[in-house]
Amino acid sequence: MKSVTTRQMKEAGAEIILANTYHLFLQPGPELVARHGGLHKMLHWDRPMLTDSGGFQIFSLGHEGVTYELKGTRQRSAPKTLLKIDEKGAQFRSYVDGKRCYLTPEQSIAVQRGLGADLILALDECAPHRVDRQYTERAMERTHRWAVRSFQAFAENNDGRQALYGVIQGGVYEDLRKCSSNFMAEREFFGQAIGGSLGGSKEEMHEVVAMISQYVHQGRPTHLLGIGGISDIWNGVAQGIDTFDCVHPSRLARHGGALVLPETAEGKEHVNIKNARFAEDMQPIDTDCSCYCCQNFSRAYVHYLFKAQEMLGGQLLTIHNVAFMMRLAQEIRNSIKDGNFAKKIYLKSRL
């Protein structure tokens, strides 16, 4: 988590964090993390943790901004770092020191073992959005072969302290997603993560998630990779998704975006605290929020911090946005328990 301490995350109510295997692989390296006794100790985080396989960043950085492609938004230019994908694994250039690196399914498991997260992911080949069906199918098939190798590497040294998720690929193609879901369901993965392209718009994403959800193993936890918009979470949960991860709440915070109820944001999911209308606003970001930011500081003060380019502004909004997401998740869980989930479609409900 950028700009906040793990203690602040805990105070904001976070129950699990995700760490990026790709970034930690390059810097400071899994050996150093292992010497700390794992990421939990290095970061001083005593709650659950998930690591991704590293694959997503290798492919997204390699394909010049595929992150944006995957979400159907426009491409941005970035240096190509992916050098080669072959059956063995992926070769890429380190953005830290320019060295050539190689990540195989077996290495991804070994690295994630060194990091020591509770939940770990099998290496997948993440195909971009703007590729044809054939490319998507081949990437899916390689993902399946890599899943088998990942599982084997995992099983060989499994001490019971980590649990492995398989990653479902197949883009927007129903037969491929069905095939990939079945492939993962037939193996003894602890859970399943949905990766790859979910279409070119939010509407399509909701449809694709609904489509995939029919095929996943119903007895296992299902994670939706890289998705964290508020309406996306409501829709995902409605389709049976259990967990989500996304940089959105914290990245948004560092740019002045505060997650608020839709009535405050005129139907949007956030307000920009840098907006002049907050310059003299004595209210907290969210009067119903119990986070450190909302309990102690005004919108006018946070507005001022951003105007003065004080990094404390991003820190306070990160705390708020994380607390907001945790409250959202709690509200969703409560509404499921109470049998009110269907009534609580976002934009019509008060959190």
Next chain:
Amino acid sequence: MKSVTTRQMKEAGAEIILANTYHLFLQPGPELVARHGGLHKMLHWDRPMLTDSGGFQIFSLGHEGVTYELKGTRQRSAPKTLLKIDEKGAQFRSYVDGKRCYLTPEQSIAVQRGLGADLILALDECAPHRVDRQYTERAMERTHRWAVRSFQAFAENNDGRQALYGVIQGGVYEDLRKCSSNFMAEREFFGQAIGGSLGGSKEEMHEVVAMISQYVHQGRPTHLLGIGGISDIWNGVAQGIDTFDCVHPSRLARHGGALVLPETAEGKEHVNIKNARFAEDMQPIDTDCSCYCCQNFSRAYVHYLFKAQEMLGGQLLTIHNVAFMMRLAQEIRNSIKDGNFAKKIYLKSRL
């Protein structure tokens, strides 16, 4: 305090903070702070607070980097913002919006009243280091006239919740410092702050502080403005200085400097955590330190945060550096109580 919350400052042991009247005058403005009920409430700080008069920044930014001159180090280039000094006050250009601003002694008191700090300062004219005796004397005399006006403005609406310090000027000239000290001592200021040039080197600074200390009112608290080096504090206390302020510990932290005992830093007052020798160092910054950073994180982790340009690194080191300074102050107080202060000359003692 940049990059940390007031709660983190409190946890690090800070008992008083200084807020800059100049910066707050320009942004967000004293009216907005007053609408919060004062700085204590806006910043959520329930301990003592001091505000400076705003004069130092007007003159230091105005004279193109006089901050550096005052400390005897080289000049840096910066746009001139000081437009005019006359008997009434100082005219300068806002770095926020380019507007012309005017600060008089009366306005400085009014602004500081709006900010609501417990301890406030009279506006002084801070003469740079590289000016002649005549310039220094004239600035001192104006400082005295402004002190009278400041005191009068303060007394007119004194509700007993704030206490006013006079500022002693006079550069490195003993007769001027004596004159200025006497001038302040003869008026009913709560305390006295030492401002202006203290010479061109650390050695000279220690001599000048010792020289001034003979003349200050012995029954009042004495503050040394803008000084915060560790050896400078030991020396200042030896000369009877009670309080200090400086951006050094927090600015140093944001650049990777960790305050440590001299045996760790090979006789220096800090180490640079970005140095390669810390890349695999599993120890905390300071094994004797009880701060959040030292209790939970390794040097290798903080090193990595700086290498990866994560702003959390600056946050953690700021917490440590503030805790270190608080421990230093506690050690100094203890040694005075125990009668061991003289033995504890810094670089020879273990904190």
